[in-house]
Amino acid sequence: MEDGEIEEGMITSDEFPTSEVTTETIPQPREPAKSPLELLRESKTSVEEIVAKMLSIKKEGNNKSEIRELLTQMFLNFVNLRQANRAILTEEDKVKAETERAKAPVDFTTLQLHNLMYEKSHYVKAIKACRDFKSKYPDIELVPEEDFFRDAPEAIKDKLVSSDSSHVLMPKRLNFELLQRKELCKHRVRLEQQKKSLLETIAERKKFLSSLPLHLKALKKASLPVQNQLGIQHTKTLKQHNLAELLPPPLYVIYSQLLAQKEAFEECIDLEIVGSLKDAQAYARQQSKKDSGMSNNTESSRLEDDGPDDDDDGQRRRKRPKKLTTKEGSDKAGLYQAHPLKIFLHIYDDENPDTKSLKLVILKFEYLLKLNVVCVGAEGSQDGPEKNIFCNLFPDDAGLEPPHQSTKLILGDGQAFDENRTSRPYKWVQHLAGIDILPEVSPILLGQETHNIDSAKSDVVVSDLSLYRQQHRVQRILQRIRSRKKAHLALAEQLDLLMKHELPDVKCEDAPWALHKVLCTLDSWLHIQASASMSSSLTLNSMEQVPEPMEIDVDGRSISGKEDLEGIREDGELPSLVTAAASVTSSNHTPLKVSNVARSRQLALMTKNLDSPISKGKSPSFKKYEDDLDLVLDDDSEVDEPAGTTKAHVEALYPEKTDNSWVDYGTREFALVFSRKTDGGKLCKLEATVQISMEYPLRPPFFSLSLHASSASGNENRTNESDHYNELRAMEAEVNLHMLKIVPSDQENYLLSHQIRCLAMLFDYYVDDPSPDSKRGTATTVVDVGLCKPVDGKLLVRSFRGRDHRKMISWKDRGCASGYPC
C-alpha cells in the first residue's frame, strides 16, 4: 500500500509537466458507475482527443479560447485519471488483503498435513522395528508342548484355555522353563557343595596317604637293624627280586646265574639291579601287549604293592625325561636305546675273602633293546681301548663288531659298534647272558661269508641252562675278569716305575735275571703311538700323560665308592640320614611339612647322585687324555701287524687272510732304551719297542730290538743292522718266547718286569763280549765251557754256538737235583 502511495506521489511529480497537456487535450467525461479501468481508458481517450484538438487548433492558430477550455477539460481528465488510479490501487489492496485472508487457512492445513505425514512415517518405522524385533524365545530350548501340558504346575497352566493362541501359550511355556531352570540351578549349587566337601575329604585322605610312606619307611628303617641282626636282607632282596623279574631275559640270565654262583660258591661279588621300576614295568607291559592281547594281572597287582617304591621313582622321573630326549635325539641314538634296568656287578678280590674292602672292578651290564645285545662297561672308570680291560678277554673279542648278524644288519653294512660308547657288546657278555651266537663264518667254510644265516636264528637264548652251567661260564668269566684286572693293576704299577726310569724288581729267586746285577741303565721309557705317522710332540704329550691313568683309576674307584654309598642312601637304608629324618617326624607333628622337607632333601640327593659321576668323569685333563686315546685308536687301526697265522691248514685251503686285527686292539706301544758304556768307551744303546697287548699277561709283551753304537766322541754311527741282526733276533726270541717258560706262574702279572730284566741281562752279556776276540775268557756264570782239547794248551771258553753264531745262554736249572745241595 505504501508502494502505491509512493507511486502516486511520484506519478504526480512526474506527470505534472505533461498533465497540463493531457488535461488540456482530453476532456474526461465522468461516469461514476463505470469501472476505474473503463474510466481510465475513457479518460485516456478523451485526453488524447483533447490533445489532438489542441494540436489542430495550434496548427490553425485560430481560436485560442478554445484551448483554454480544452485545458480545463484536460485537467478534468487528469483528475479522473488519478481517481481511477487510486481506485485501482485501493482495489488492489483490497484484493491483496482478501488473498491474504484466504491463504492463511491453506497454510495451516498444509502444516497439519506435514505433521500428519511425519507422524505416519514414525509409526511406520516403529511398526517396522516392532516387526523386526527378534525375541529370544526361539533360541531357548523349551520343553515340548505336550510335556509342558503334562508337567507344568497348575499355577502356570490354569488361565490357559485350550483355544488360546500360541502367543499366549508361549509366555507360559517360557515361565515354566524359567521355573524349571531355577530349580536346576539350585540343584547344581547343592551338588557343588557336596563335591567340595567330598574333595575336602579326599584331600584329607590323600594327605594321610602321602604321609604314610614316610611312616612306613621309618618302620622299614627301624626294622633294618633287626634284619641285619637276623641276617635276612629281606627288603633289599625282595626289591631286587621284584626288579629282577622285570629284567629282559638276557640280563635275567646274567643276574640269576651270577646270584646263584654267589650263593653257591660264596663268590666275592655283589649284584645290584639299578634302574627305574616304573619304566621297566611300562616296558614290560608294552612288551606283553605286543606279545599277546591279554593283560598281565600279576603285573598290575604288583604295581599296587610297590606303592612306596613309586615314591622314589616319581622323583627319579624328573631327571629322566631329559636323559631320554637326549638319547633319542638322533636316530642313531635310538638304536642304542637301553632297557631301563641295569645290573651292577661288584667284583672283589677273592684271595683274601675276609676283607671285602678290596674292590677290583664294577661292571655295568645293560641291554640294548633294538640291537638285542648285552653290553658291559666298567662303571666309574674311563674308557678308551687302553683302559678298557674287558676287550679281548677271550680271543677275538674287541667289542667293536656287533656279535649278531641281526645287529649288523640293523647297524648297516660295515658299520661297527659305536666306539665312543663305554659299554660294548663283547661276545663273552652274550655268552654270559645265555645268548649263543653262531660264528659269522661256518667253521668248515672259514673264509666264505655266509650272509644267508637267518638272523632270527643266529641268536638263541639257551632255554635249557644245563649247558650253560656245564660250561662254567659264570665262574670262568669272573675268574678272567679278576685276573685281567689284577694283571692290569700290576702292569700299571710296573709302567709307573718304568716311567720314573727305574727297573722294576722281580720277586723271584729262581730266575737268573733276578740275580743279575744290571750294569746298563734304563735311559728312557716312552709311550709311543703305534703308527709311524705320529709326531714327536705327540709322543711327549702322551709320555707326560701316561702316569695319569693310575690317578684316574684311583679317582674312579673313589667315585664308585661314593656312588655306592648314595645308592644305599637312595634306598633309605643309610642310618645317619634316616635317623635325622625320623627324628624330625617325631618332634613336630606336622607330617605334611616333614614329608616336604624329606622329599626335597631326597631330591637333592638324587640329583647329586646322578650328576656326580658325569661331572667327575669329565674333568678337563681326563678329556684331553681321552682325545689322545682316540688318536691312538685311530693309529692302531692303521697298523696291521701280521701275527703269525696259526691255523695253517685252513689258510692253505682258503688263502684269504683271517682278520687278526683284533689282536692289536688296545695295544700300547712303548719305546725302551738301554744304554751301556763299554770299557772301550763306546756307548751302546739298545732300543726296544714293546707292544703290550690288552691280553697281558696271557699274550706277553712283544719286544722288537735294534742296536746303536756310538764312539766315545759322541758322533753316533748307527752300526750296520746286519752286524747284530742275528744276535738281536736271538735276544728277541729269548725275551719274547723262551724266557717266558721260566717265569713262574704266580709271577705272571709281573711278566713285563721279568722281560725287561731279562733283556737288560742279555744286553749286559752282549756288551760284555761284543766281538769274539776282544775278551776271550771273561766267562760269566751263564757261559758254557766247551771242553775241547785245546790246541794251544789253554782252556777254551766258548760263548757262541751254531750256525747263527748266537750267544750261548744256558739257564741254570731251578730246582737242583735230588740229594745234592744247591
Add this chain to the structure above:
Amino acid sequence: MYGDATNWNEEDYREAILKEREIQTRTVFRTAWAPSAKIPNPDAFVVASSDGTLAFHSMNSLVSQSASFGYSKDLNVMAAEPERVVRAHEGPAYDVKFYGDDEDALLLSCGDDGRVRGWKWKELVESEVSLQENHVKPLLELTNPQHKGPWGALSPMPEINAISLDHQSGSVFTAAGDSCAYCWDVESGQIKMTFKGHSDYLHTVVSRSSASQILTGSEDGTARIWDCKTGKCIKVIGSQDKKSPHRISCMALDGSESWLVCGQGKNLALWNLPASECVSTISIPAHVQDVMFDEKQILTVGAEPLLRRFDLNGALLSQIHCAPCSVFSISLHPAGVVAVGGYGGLVDVISQFGSHLCTFRSSSL
C-alpha cells in the same frame, strides 16, 4: 679254536700265542732239493729249521697254494703245511744233505744236539706215518764224541754245524762245535778220521773228493785244507792272529773243484785251489751267511734280505730281494731254481729268471 666264554681253554690259548711267536722267531738253517732222477724239474725239497724239524715240501702243492699270493715284502706270507715233518734233532737242525743222487738216496741231517741222523729218503716220503707220530726211526745215527775231562767229566755235547758227503769213499764229514772235523763211515757209523787244528768251532765243511781233501771254515777266522788220508792240515787259509776277527761262515767249491769261495765277515774270498792263491775279494754290505757256485757265478746271501749274484771277477750281476731278513741258506737245483731260507722260518723259492715261485713260512709241529 681255543674257545670263548663257553668253552675256554686258557692253556691252549697261551700255547697258541707262544707257538705263534715261536714260528716267527724260527730260522730255516738249510734247504735241500731232493734228488729226482726222473723228473728234471725241481719238485721236492727239505727244510731244516731251528726247532729241529725237517719238513718236506712239494713245489707243486706250494705253487698251487700260493697262486693267490703275490710276493710282498711284508711278513704276511703264506704258512704252508708240509707234506711230511720229521723231528730230527733236539736243538736246531743246522744242515741237511742228500747222500746219493738216485731214489735210494739217504737224507742226512745234523743239529745242535751233536748228532747226524740219516733216513732213507724214499721211505720217508712214502711212509704213511701220521703227522703226530713224527719221530721216524732213523736209519743212521752218528753221535759226536764228548771230551772227557780230567776226572771223567764229559764236556757239553758239541753241535754239528755242517755236514759234507763223499759218495765215493762212503764218508760223511761233519764240522763240529768242538773245533774238530770228523770223517765218518756211512756203513759202520764209526769215526774214520778226526781233523784237529782249529782253535774255535767250525762253521762249515766242504769235501773236495777229487783230491780227497776237505776244507773247513771256523769261528777262529781261518779256513783249513785237510788231507783225508792222513788227517793232516795241508794249508791254512787266512791268518790265525787276532787281526781277522770274523769267522769263516761258509765255503763253496765249484763243479770242477778248483775254485773255492769263502765267506768271511762281510767279504767273499775267491781262491784258486790249484794255484792256491786268493784271486779276488768281494765286499758285501752285510755279513755273508751262505755262498754257492752256479756254474761260473757266485750266489751269496747274508744278514740282509738280498740274494746276490757275482761273477768270478767280483762284479755284481744281480741282486734279488727275498723274504727272510737274514738268510742262512741257499740251495740250488740243477734246473736253476734257488731256494733261500732264513729268519722267521721263511723260505723263498726263486726261479732261474729271478721271479719268486713261492714264498712261505714253514709251519711245523
